[in-house]
Amino acid sequence: MTHGVGAAGAATLESGIARIRERFILGLEDREDEFLDYLEIVDDPAQSENAINSIRAKAHKLHGLAGTVGFARLGSLAAQLEHHIDLLLAGPRPLEVGFAKELLNALLDEIETILNSE
Amino acid sequence: MKILVVDDDELIRELLVEILTAHGYEDVTQAESGEDGLEKIQAAAQPFDCFMFDIQMPGKDGIELCGDVRNMVQYKDTPVVMITAMNNQDYIGRAFSAGATDYVTKPFDTTELITRIRLADRLQAETKRASQAAVTAQAKPKPPFSEPIAITEIRGFVNSAILENYVLINLEQKHFPLAAVAINIPELSAVHAGSGEGEFTYVLTDIAEVLADLLCGAQAFMSYVGNGTFLCVGNRHKIPATSEMQSDLIVMLNDPDLVYCDEVQTSFTALVGEKSAPKLFEKREDLRFLNRALESLSEAGAANPGARTKKLGDRLGVPFAA
Numbered sequence: 231m232t233h234g235v236g237a238a239g240a241a242t243l244e245s246g247i248a249r250i251r252e253r254f255i256l257g258l259e260d261r262e263d264e265f266l267d268y269l270e271i272v273d274d275p276a277q278s279e280n281a282i283n284s285i286r287a288k289a290h291k292l293h294g295l296a297g298t299v300g301f302a303r304l305g306s307l308a309a310q311l312e313h314h315i316d317l318l319l320a321g322p323r324p325l326e327v328g329f330a331k332e333l334l335n336a337l338l339d340e341i342e343t344i345l346n347s348e
Numbered sequence: 349m350k351i352l353v354v355d356d357d358e359l360i361r362e363l364l365v366e367i368l369t370a371h372g373y374e375d376v377t378q379a380e381s382g383e384d385g386l387e388k389i390q391a392a393a394q395p396f397d398c399f400m401f402d403i404q405m406p407g408k409d410g411i412e413l414c415g416d417v418r419n420m421v422q423y424k425d426t427p428v429v430m431i432t433a434m435n436n437q438d439y440i441g442r443a444f445s446a447g448a449t450d451y452v453t454k455p456f457d458t459t460e461l462i463t464r465i466r467l468a469d470r471l472q473a474e475t476k477r478a479s480q481a482a483v484t485a486q487a488k489p490k491p492p493f494s495e496p497i498a499i500t501e502i503r504g505f506v507n508s509a510i511l512e513n514y515v516l517i518n519l520e521q522k523h524f525p526l527a528a529v530a531i532n533i534p535e536l537s538a539v540h541a542g543s544g545e546g547e548f549t550y551v552l553t554d555i556a557e558v559l560a561d562l563l564c565g566a567q568a569f570m571s572y573v574g575n576g577t578f579l580c581v582g583n584r585h586k587i588p589a590t591s592e593m594q595s596d597l598i599v600m601l602n603d604p605d606l607v608y609c610d611e612v613q614t615s616f617t618a619l620v621g622e623k624s625a626p627k628l629f630e631k632r633e634d635l636r637f638l639n640r641a642l643e644s645l646s647e648a649g650a651a652n653p654g655a656r657t658k659k660l661g662d663r664l665g666v667p668f669a670a
Contacts (some may be wrong), residue, residue: 239370243458246366250359258360289358290404293433298363298456305455309433 235267251299255348261340264288269334282325286315292337301344307337332336349377349469349642350394354385354413356430363432363456371462372574373469382408386416395422400452400558402431403439411439411446417449425475427468451545454497467477490545493537494574502556504563504570508579511571515581515635517624524567527584529593529639531559531582532648533601535614543611554607555616562593579641594620621645656659 247318265288289312298304306346318325351373355361360377366375369649377396379385382405398418401410409417418424430451439449450468452461493499498507508516518526533555540548552572559570559578560582568582574667580587588596601607611636621644628638 235610239372244365244369247363250363251364252514254359287406290433291360294431294454295359295363302455312433329614 247299254295254299254301255344258341258345261288261292262338262345265341267335269331269338272331273301275324278325279323280329282315282318282327282330285330286312286319287297289315289334304337304340304344307333311337339341349373349397349472350377350392351395351398351400352377352379353398353400354379354382354384354387354391354410355400356381356405357402357403360454361404363480364461364562367456367458367461370466371465374463380406382410382413385413389417389420389598390666395473395503396426397456398465399423399426399428400431401406401428401448403443404432411443414443414446414448415503427471429464429468453600464530467610468532479669489507490548493540497552497572499549499553499556502553503560505556505560506569506571508571508573511569511579511581512635512636514569515638518581520583525584525625526581526586526637527625528581528638529587529590529623530577530579530641530645531597532577532619532645533591533616534576535616538614539609539612540576543609547609547611555601560598562600563587564595573642577642577645579638581638583621587623589624590620594618619645619648621648651654 240326265285268281268285268288271277272282272285289308292308293305293312296302296308311330314330314333318327318330349552349653351368353361353364353368353376358380361380367376367377367549368374375647377388377392380390382401386402386408399414401413403410414428414430417426426449427449430440430450431454433454443451445464450464452464496508499505501516510520514534515526515528518524536548536551536555539551543551545654554579556570556572559580563570563580563582566580566582566586566588568580568587570578570580575580581670587593597618597620598616601618607616623636624641626634630636
């Protein structure tokens with residue numbers, strides 16, 4: 231993780247990442263709430279497309295960050311959701327969002343697990 | 349190295365700053381969107397040396413921003429490292445098409461990230477060095493055909509001043525009997541006229557290598573003295589006969605594996621003067637035998653070795669041969 235830096239640099243980097251990790255955890259509840267908001271409307275044909283795009287954008291961000299700050303499983307679940315939505319959006323309409331919801335629920339479960347353990 | 353990081357996720361930006369700073373890259377500017385990044389690029393008093401753009405951002409994405417940067421003359425070669433999620437291989441292809449030089453994947457592996465940045469750092473340094481060299485080369489006009497050119501890295505080739513020293517030391521210490529022979533390649537005039545300085549020097553170097561091979565074993569030192577003429581000084585008894593050298597040279601000079609000229613299509617001939625040795629009555633510091641070697645090229649048919657002879661005599665500080 232800290233390859234190529236001296237002891238002082240490694241310590242600074244570790245503490246920097248720890249700070250970011252802490253802020254990431256603090257923001258997880260907000261992320262969870264946003265996902266839940268979209269989950270409520272994703273079945274509505276009038277809002278489904280927008281909701282699924284928003285879920286994808288949120289999952290994309292989570293995918294990028296979670297693994298780096300030590301939450302590999304959360305990052306992986308976010309990546310699966312993002313990838314599935316990409317396939318979904320490239321397919322026919324109306325969107326069949328059933329499996330996307332299952333993946334999102336698994337993601338939300340993982341967020342809950344993290345929030346309960348931290 | 350001055351780096352601009354553009355990512356719409358604040359935590360990702362901060363994470364990158366932490367990683368870069370810990371590895372010695374402390375001059376890092378952050379931008380929260382493609383539009384913000386473009387503004388910061390345009391407003392920068394000191395240009396950036398490296399860019400890191402997230403590919404997927406709302407509004408102007410990293411690929412579009414990369415295209416904008418590549419349209420700016422000062423950033424046409426600046427490293428652009430794209431930031432992407434692992435499953436976005438299609439985006440990566442588009443990013444390279446837009447001019448990206450590399451990419452890193454999220455989640456970040458610190459070692460991989462720093463390897464990419466160090467590569468970008470080296471790339472930037474090399475680009476600066478090459479650009480500076482190009483500017484210097486353009487500022488310097490191509491030397492005239494009559495000027496000597498120092499050929500380096502070929503066995504036995506030295507500049508004219510060192511050749512003079514070599515001759516004087518040998519005359520003084522009498523290591524072996526000296527002789528000089530001048531060789532003119534008439535087609536070099538057309539090569540000089542039709543090519544850049546770099547190409548002309550490459551061709552000269554190829555020919556120098558041929559001469560070094562031809563005179564291998566003759567204890568020869570050689571110099572390119574301008575006007576398409578090479579002056580060679582070596583052991584009188586080991587320098588091959590003029591006719592033998594001439595026929596061998598023509599074969600070797602026209603072997604494209606030995607002499608390659610990209611910019612001017614030509615076949616080469618060679619004029620080899622007679623061997624010239626110091627005369628008994630000449631003093632040790634008398635270098636007129638070098639002039640005689642060059643003058644004998646006229647008899648062999650060279651168009652303009654006389655002018656070179658005069659210049660060489662001037663530089664060597666010896667009286668011209670009568």
